[in-house]
């Protein structure tokens with residue numbers, strides 16, 4: 001299967017082809033408060049649009065800002081799973097060797113790329129960044145939820 005087919009499979013599995021470009025996932029996205037340079041390009045809508053325009057999404061740095069919080073999925077009228085979309089494309093980018101700074105999660109052993117989210121965490125959680133810095137988004141969320149249960 002070609003890389004283009006792989007991307008298509010991620011789009012199908014996440015229902016991203018059903019996107020109606022309503023912008024709700026952009027409106028609720030916490031990245032708007034996290035990043036001063038937030039733009040629609042970082043959002044699920046932006047990512048979907050680039051795939052549809054046949055851009056080289058696996059090399060696109062905007063793929064790496066999302067926290068995988070899934071807020072967009074909760075409000076999507078088309079049933080798009082933003083988390084599955086972003087996670088699937090990130091996996092393809094990693095196995096394609098398209099990205100640098102790949103780390104291995106100390107929680108689950110999955111590979112992930114920490115760049116932008118890690119910058120945010122380092123800045124905001126200065127007193128206790130270590131455990132979060134060494135975890136992929138899924139494990140980071142688990143720890144966060146356990147702490148706040």
Ligand code: SF4
Nearest residue numbers: 019020022023025076
């Ligand atoms: S909320 Fe869903 S349908 Fe609306 S822009 Fe985002 S992914 Fe597309």
